[in-house]
Amino acid sequence: MATSNLKPTDPEYARWVDPATGEFRVIEPGQTFKSITDKITRIVLTPHTPLGWFAIFALAGAGATVLLVAVTWLFLKGTGIWAVTQPVAWGFAIINFVWWIGIGHAGTLISAILLLFKQSWRNSISRFAEAMTIFAVVCAGMFPLIHTGRPWLGYWMLPLPYTMTVWPQFRSPLEWDVFAVSTYATISVVFWYVGMIPDFGTFRDRAKSRVGQYFYGIISLGWRGSVRHWMRYETASLLLAGLATPLVLSVHTVISFDFAVAVLPGWHTTIFPPYFVAGAIYSGFAMVLTLAIPLRKFYRLEALVTERHIDNMGKVMLATGFIVAYGYGMEAFMAWYSASHWEAFTFWNRAFGPMGWSYWTLIVCNLAIPLTTLWSRKLRTNISFMFIMSIVVNTGMWFERFVIIVTSLYRDFLPSAWGTYRATKWDYMTFIGTLGLFTTLFVLFVRFLPMIPMNELRMLVPQAKITPKKPKEVGR
Amino acid sequence: MPPREGTYGLLAEFETPGDLVRAARQAYKDGWRRMDCYTPYPVEEAAEAIGFHTNRVPLLTLIGGLMGLAAMYSLETWISVIAYPLNVAGRPLYSWPAFIVPAYEWTILWAGLSAAFGMIALNHMPTLYHPLFNAPNFRNGALVDKFFLCLEALDPKFDAAESRTYLESLDAISVVEVEY
Numbered sequence: 001m002a003t004s005n006l007k008p009t010d011p012e013y014a015r016w017v018d019p020a021t022g023e024f025r026v027i028e029p030g031q032t033f034k035s036i037t038d039k040i041t042r043i044v045l046t047p048h049t050p051l052g053w054f055a056i057f058a059l060a061g062a063g064a065t066v067l068l069v070a071v072t073w074l075f076l077k078g079t080g081i082w083a084v085t086q087p088v089a090w091g092f093a094i095i096n097f098v099w100w101i102g103i104g105h106a107g108t109l110i111s112a113i114l115l116l117f118k119q120s121w122r123n124s125i126s127r128f129a130e131a132m133t134i135f136a137v138v139c140a141g142m143f144p145l146i147h148t149g150r151p152w153l154g155y156w157m158l159p160l161p162y163t164m165t166v167w168p169q170f171r172s173p174l175e176w177d178v179f180a181v182s183t184y185a186t187i188s189v190v191f192w193y194v195g196m197i198p199d200f201g202t203f204r205d206r207a208k209s210r211v212g213q214y215f216y217g218i219i220s221l222g223w224r225g226s227v228r229h230w231m232r233y234e235t236a237s238l239l240l241a242g243l244a245t246p247l248v249l250s251v252h253t254v255i256s257f258d259f260a261v262a263v264l265p266g267w268h269t270t271i272f273p274p275y276f277v278a279g280a281i282y283s284g285f286a287m288v289l290t291l292a293i294p295l296r297k298f299y300r301l302e303a304l305v306t307e308r309h310i311d312n313m314g315k316v317m318l319a320t321g322f323i324v325a326y327g328y329g330m331e332a333f334m335a336w337y338s339a340s341h342w343e344a345f346t347f348w349n350r351a352f353g354p355m356g357w358s359y360w361t362l363i364v365c366n367l368a369i370p371l372t373t374l375w376s377r378k379l380r381t382n383i384s385f386m387f388i389m390s391i392v393v394n395t396g397m398w399f400e401r402f403v404i405i406v407t408s409l410y411r412d413f414l415p416s417a418w419g420t421y422r423a424t425k426w427d428y429m430t431f432i433g434t435l436g437l438f439t440t441l442f443v444l445f446v447r448f449l450p451m452i453p454m455n456e457l458r459m460l461v462p463q464a465k466i467t468p469k470k471p472k473e474v475g476r
Numbered sequence: 477m478p479p480r481e482g483t484y485g486l487l488a489e490f491e492t493p494g495d496l497v498r499a500a501r502q503a504y505k506d507g508w509r510r511m512d513c514y515t516p517y518p519v520e521e522a523a524e525a526i527g528f529h530t531n532r533v534p535l536l537t538l539i540g541g542l543m544g545l546a547a548m549y550s551l552e553t554w555i556s557v558i559a560y561p562l563n564v565a566g567r568p569l570y571s572w573p574a575f576i577v578p579a580y581e582w583t584i585l586w587a588g589l590s591a592a593f594g595m596i597a598l599n600h601m602p603t604l605y606h607p608l609f610n611a612p613n614f615r616n617g618a619l620v621d622k623f624f625l626c627l628e629a630l631d632p633k634f635d636a637a638e639s640r641t642y643l644e645s646l647d648a649i650s651v652v653e654v655e656y
Contacts, residue, residue: 033516033621159551167560170552171567172575179548179581187588194592202516202619221596222603225618228528229599230518233531236595240588243537247584254577455619460519465623466521467494 063436
């Protein structure tokens with residue numbers, strides 16, 4: 001509904017807008033501990049899976065199968081089936097790696113950084129944003145591994161005592177990546193799981209089927225809600241959030257070092273770390289919207305994931321979008337100010353060379369459309385508009401990585417070494433396949449795990465307030 | 477712990493977090509120590525009321541983080557200087573600025589794992605069985621919308637009949653005896 005048109009006189013006004021703050025409510029009024037619990041447990045513990053779920057699962061599974069085919073053929077034939085060659089030796093694999101891992105970053109931002117800032121509106125969306133992080137890291141982590149061409153030797157990147165007595169090279173950012181991404185994946189999974197333990201306890205107590213009782217009973221570790229446990233749990237959550245915050249910033253920084261440390265015009269710049277991190281959060285929030293909007297519709301969660309969430313995510317996108325814009329501007333400025341012939345040429349070639357279309361796609365998708373429209377609250381609370389916007393920004397951010405990688409590489413220092421890049425069908429299949437894998441994992445997650453943290457939402461309910469006076473009648 | 481017989485404690489159910497906190501405060505003031513509150517979400521005031529102020533999760537996290545830092549930094553130094561010295565464009569073997577990044581990641585990794593597993597271990601989890609699960613009303617509401625205070629039989633003040641009257645005087649909507 002168009003809440004943006006609401007006037008204070010409107011009867012619907014009080015339902016959507018909190019009179020104390022003038023903001024959209026975080027969750028709709030009238031929610032109780034029980035209504036929240038019922039709503040979320042019913043999605044998981046129902047014996048009747050909605051037909052639409054099967055349809056999406058089948059579609060996503062088909063996508064994941066495409067990935068299986070593409071990767072199998074890759075293992076049989078080698079990376080020659082991709083378009084990577086000299087001079088563009090990093091193609092889709094690294095584009096997709098950076099894109100996916102960037103998407104994951106918004107999940108950590110929502111679950112960790114906004115927790116530290118006590119932004120309680122995040123409670124409704126933190127769990128599935130965190131799930132999105134994990135599945136995005138799964139997709140991302142696969143790419144560097146299959147890009148090596150010999151993924152079965154991937155363990156060579158780890159400092160293990162092999163019989164051949166070779167050790168990793170710790171001065172290379174590519175080696176740093178191994179530690180950054182593996183730590184990120186581990187901490188994200190741990191944070192996600194720890195957050196779900198109390199909700200698993202609720203599921204255990206409410207499950208009707210034997211299998212459900214055993215399954216949730218075991219993974220809840222016997223959680224019983226003792227306040228002593230809760231206090232340790234809260235401390236651990238805060239510490240994990242505090243640790244995940246510098247971690248998430250370091251992960252994309254390290255990834256930007258893969259580029260910035262190379263002495264290549266277009267890559268060798270100090271703006272890369274902040275610019276990559278902001279871009280990551282920008283695309284990640286877009287992906288949260290892409291997932292949240294259909295999800296709240298499908299499971300009728302509008303009372304818990306409200307327009308306030310959509311509105312706030314739009315604001316974060318606006319802010320990070322401007323940091324990204326600053327990054328683009330600085331790249332252009334430094335191309336001129338550095339007085340380096342190579343830098344100037346790379347920039348000119350990026351914008352006006354044969355692959356200039358990709359640069360302008362990125363400018364339109366990342367700057368022209370979102371940064372002009374997201375100012376309007378009316379548009380930020382227009383659900384269909386925000387859904388389209390999220391797709392536009394995701395496309396734009398994918399092209400950003402394409403531009404950074406391909407247009408910096410394809411025209412080398414010597415014109416005799418110039419080449420071009422044209423992705424093969426295997427490149428496309430791998431990319432589409434990871435979209436399928438991501439969706440498959442996400443669809444399984446919403447079916448079997450609590451996608452909204454019940455224990456955190458209970459804190460937002462007015463019932464949770466400790467009243468100083470006994471509200472009970474005397475003489476009880 | 478050997479299997480026990482008899483009563484684990486008395487479980488009082490409360491309608492609101494406020495009632496629970498007031499009851500817990502009163503019980504603590506009256507000298508009860510072996511007791512615990514059970515809530516569907518973290519209620520800090522209840523923990524304060526029963527005298528639980530600090531926990532050791534932060535200390536474990538600090539120790540874990542420092543261990544991670546030391547482990548990775550020394551591993552990198554040992555590999556690059558002693559085990560496999562590699563001359564890369566004449567750079568020093570001991571290139572400490574480059575070693576910071578993996579050491580930083582491992583600090584976070586070990587600290588995070590210590591925080592999570594430390595919390596689980598300090599909570600004595602997994603505890604898949606607990607006497608409280610025998611209480612008829614506990615599993616119905618403890619993790620949904622009800623608030624419980626349990627006075628445990630191990631407390632020297634405990635007496636099945638007297639403690640029951642005591643709990644009822646604290647505005648509990650029901651008091652049940654929990655068996656092991």
